[in-house]
Amino acid sequence: MKTTxxxxxxxxxxxxxxIAVTFSxxxxxxxxxMSALKCSDYLESRPVRQEQFAAWMSGYFDAERNMSLVDxxxxxxxxxxxxxxxxxxxxxxxxxxxxxxxx
Numbered sequence: 001m002k003t004t005x006x007x008x009x010x011x012x013x014x015x016x017x018x019i020a021v022t023f024s025x026x027x028x029x030x031x032x033x034m035s036a037l038k039c040s041d042y043l044e045s046r047p048v049r050q051e052q053f054a055a056w057m058s059g060y061f062d063a064e065r066n067m068s069l070v071d072x073x074x075x076x077x078x079x080x081x082x083x084x085x086x087x088x089x090x091x092x093x094x095x096x097x098x099x100x101x102x103x
């Protein structure tokens with residue numbers, strides 16, 4: 001009986017910690033004005049954030065062209081082309097670069 005009670009107490013404590021971590025300020029939402037990003041902002045971001053920026057831009061411009069398909073090879077090639085351009089033009093607006101360089 002004691003083992004069951006100990007297990008329930010541990011489960012309750014673990015659940016409490018998980019809820020606290022989930023709703024803590026550290027898990028708050030980040031809001032980014034995509035039209036204000038410069039190439040330098042993109043290049044200096046963590047790789048996971050770069051992937052998010054590029055995926056958002058790709059989806060945004062595909063929607064603008066009324067495209068509902070995702071071509072992952074084309075996406076990868078476009079991202080590489082944009083990154084190469086951004087390395088040479090760090091102060092350019094990232095959204096404008098993506099619009100010009102992504103096919």
